[in-house]
Amino acid sequence: MSSYLGNLASFDYKINEWEVFHSKLTQFIKLNKISDDSQSAVLLTHLSDDSYRLIRNLVHPKKLEACSYTELVEVLNQHFTPKRSTFADRAKFYEASRSDGESIEEWAARLRGLAVYCDFGAELDTLLRDRFVLGFRAGPERDKLFECDSKTLTFGQALEVAQKTACARQARVVVKEEPVFRVGEQRKAGHGQAQAKPSRSEDRSRVMQRCSVCGLRSHSADKCRFRNLKCRSCGGGHLVKMCKNKSNVHNIGAQSEGCAQDPLAGRDCRECDLFNMRFPN
Structure with missing residues (x-):
């Protein structure tokens, strides 16, 4: 039984993302206070067979046993980290908009992910806010955000405004969908009692049809005196x-x-x- 704290699954480059695994590996090493000499062994023992063969080929002619943890991580970073274009990443960011069925929280999280490689620096919050607001389709959320002051509004505040507006809109929809029953009072000879108000279609039917008993239009034949x-x-x-x-x-x-x-x-x-x-x- 393993004496390590936590659980670290093996890395398979055909299935898993190296950047995610590397981050989890770093936390695993930190949690268990693994020494520098043992860190490379922990990495190599948490690789699938295909991944192990891949890193062996990448360090050739050097032997894996002779490589330090830092060297192994550097080799894998170079292999799995694609060459990026800042302009290409920014183009994806600026062109992003909220998708149909996407929640406000999901839209904000996706936008943050698109900004990771854009290298916005100190302008990150402002650009996130602008793209977040402009990414909404026409509707109550966008209208409410457009009323805010761009000089003071932050990305976090914009997210909060959109969430509150969406909640209010959903509450109004629920109220409108509640059934409404109207009861009209109708007094008859000898007693008075509340009866359901006839619908417009019923009223129209009474006006159009003539009683076959007396000829009037104010009632049906089965109710004729x-x-x-x-x-x-x-x-x-x-x-x-x-x-x-x-x-x-x-x-x-x-x-x-x-x-x-x-x-x-x-x-x-x-x-x-x-x-x-x-x-x-």
Whole structure:
């Protein structure tokens, strides 16, 4: 069982990144207080077979056992660290923008990574802030950032402003998506009770359709007060004026008579008055 503190996985150059492994190796050596004489052995014993053969070829004709830790690291740095162009790295930085679905935190972290090899020096924070703000697409976050004073705004403050604006926007979206129920009060004869307010489509349907019992548009046939009457012409459940078996001329003349025989309508039958046609004597 290993007596070392922590865990250091083997380095395979076909899979792993040398720069990341080197950083972890440095921390591992520091944590376990490994002596200078043993550091090269720790490095070589944490290489995969392919990586071991690679470094052996890189130091040839010198033997691996004769190389110090510093020499081995230098050889690997030269081999795995690509030659970089500052202008190329800066071009990637300046052209960067926030991707769809990328969180604000991810956008800020990616931007920091792009600036690693740009050699911005003392201007790093200002350039990070500018690219961070300008990388947003049109929206609440960008509008809010544009209101800030560029003379005093730092990269950290810009990140905080964008995060707060995004949280506020998401909160408003949640509120809008909450269902709203409206209840209208409708009093009926004999009692009053709250009923659900009819939708516009239902109101429109009532206006468009005429009751087949009395002919009005204010209700449906199943709710008509005259639905239990018997037509004098055909015996059906409707007023005489709505009977399809009667001629139009006969129906007009029979309006008042049909309603007069309705025991439910009474003298003040508003529905019938609307449809009756009265002729001068």
